[in-house]
Amino acid sequence: MLSYKHGYHAGNEADVLKHICLIQAYKSIKRHHKSITYIDTHSGSGIYKFDSDYMSKNKEYIRGITKLENYKFENQSINYYLKVLRNINNSKKLLFYPGSPLIMNHLTDNLDKLLFYELHNNEFNLLRKNLSKNINAKICNEDGFVFLDKINANRKTLALIDPSYEIKDDFNKVLNTLAILNAKFENLTAIIWYPVLNIEKNDLFIENVRKIGSNRITRIELPLKQYDEEVGMKGSGIILFDGSPYLINLMRDCVRELYLLLKDGYCNIRPKIQKL
Template sequence: MFSYRHAFHAGNHADVLKHTTLIALMKYLTQKDTALTVIDTHAGAGLYRLDGDYTETSGEAQEGVFRLFSASNVPAAHAVPASTASKKVATSKAAGAAITAGEALAPALQDYADLLRGLNPQFATSGDLAHLKIYPGSPFIEQQFLSGRDKLKLFELHPTDFKSLTGNIAQLGVGRQVTVACEDGFEVLKTFLPPPARRAMVLCDPSYEIKSDYARVAACMGDAVKRFATGTYVVWYPIIPRPEAHDLPRKLKTLATKAGRSWLNATLTVKSSKLTTDEAGDVKRPGLPASGMFVINPPHTLKAELQAALPQMVARLGQDRNAGFTLDHGG
């Protein structure tokens, strides 16, 4: 149960999608004067080293955030197969020409890049990727946008990550604005809805290491919408050859539609999900080929922001002809 460590995956292509979307959400939701409660059900360690043993062992950041910043690696965007796209889906085929080296980033991606530069001043000054060493998890991104009236509630069950998260948050010196608890985020969420000021954003981002996580996410979001229908609910999910993974966004669409709530579903694919063999004939698994972000009650600005950012993610992060994106919405 406690073997998953996000440190191995920090800064990968899924994080680029997840955190670009999260920044756009936080920017919009913190513009109002009314207090916002942000709840992160699976917070992780909060902060990661891209030059640490975990990240260097996996190498996933090299195919994610480092690839994004590399001007020398800008492949053409490719279309998602037409069979995967509904009438409401925007795909990379409709997005236009490939991104060229030196082209300005879309505003949402620029915000993501600026946040990373802020945490890595030597990288910001030199542009040398060797100085891109600190990577923020969702708790640090969320806290960056909070004002004094807002609250951030973080939950993490992994004992080692909980200890790291507690220490990392303490360094911010933000006092009671941020609370950290070693509790099951799925279970504890219900106790905070509805929030006192009737404004909330919930990020649900489990490891999905256990198959039951998929069903728990759907059940948790269904209960949350019933308790507080106007909250913004954000779910990250992997896109892998597993029935539960493909069923989850469908279940989220169904519950949002039944509740009469708007929704948005963005996916990013960087490579094929097929197994391959090496020269020795050994089977090689592709790792995570794609992921998605599902948002219930998204801000009206989010669709346009992702329409501009997703083609650039495909162009900079795509690894083969299967790379592409979808952007679906309803309600």
């Protein structure tokens, strides 16, 4: 039984990092590929209204998108992300936060194919409704980790793997998936989001990623609080599989800027962009 609802967290600092990386990954791939397949293994419902019960409960977006809405500086990736959110909202003031499916529905063109997985029935039904106009999108009410069987090795593929980690086994599934991607796929870029919960668990996860022994993996980690023993998320990261040097450089600049804008009080842990 799944209880996670992304509406409680939408627009928070983790969504900001993940969606900026997703947008830039797509843009950088489209510089070289006319047509790609996008796969979202854990899609959510796609639209999160700021005045909904979920969003109003914890107001996590105040720690994320709200801190960026009046951004006046020059980082291209942040400015482009804000432009995309405003275009999707059709308004300068954001009325809802768009999830990854809406962002990709907006960015992709008729030559791209989109494949979405969402296991939760309610979220799946909402997503189907929210994407009903997109004829290039296929939406499956299935476990997203089966996506490996659906990859067409001849087409450039971008995958977002964004589990809720409400099941501890998600960390192992992510590690297994990465090992398979590394062993079998040459034509795929993947963005795998992970939460930083505490230093020991995080070090262990990163060590396990390192043990896969791939030279195609980059860690992009944005700490926002001290990694102490308090319960809750201390930051988040992305395991970027086969990202281009261009994308990695963009993310390096962007994460430094996000760290200054989003960090929560005193934090002496620095952002990390490193090959694992």
